Amino acid sequence: MTVVENPGSLEIVFTLPGDKTRxxxxxxxxxxxxxxxxxxxxxxxxxxxxxxxxxxRRVSTKAYAA
Structure with a gap:
């Protein structure tokens, strides 16, 4: 099985007033x-x-191929 790591994303999470997030x-x-x-x-x-x-957070995805 081959694993290919795809380009991911960088997620930045902020806390807002009223227990909300962005x-x-x-x-x-x-x-x-x-x-x-x-x-x-x-x-x-x-x-x-x-x-x-x-x-x-770093968010990454991988593709698996046989």
């Missing part, structure tokens, strides 16, 4: 991108905004 995504993140680099980018973007940062 998610922003950056798509087409290369599978080889380092986690620390993605975290630094997400944190830099979050620091430009006034909403409270809740989470930074």
């Amino acid at each position: 998610r922003e995504s950056i798509r087409n993140i290369r599978p080889a991108a380092l986690d620390q680099d993605l975290y630094d980018i997400g944190l830099a973007i979050a620091n430009l905004l006034t909403d409270a940062l809740s989470d930074i």
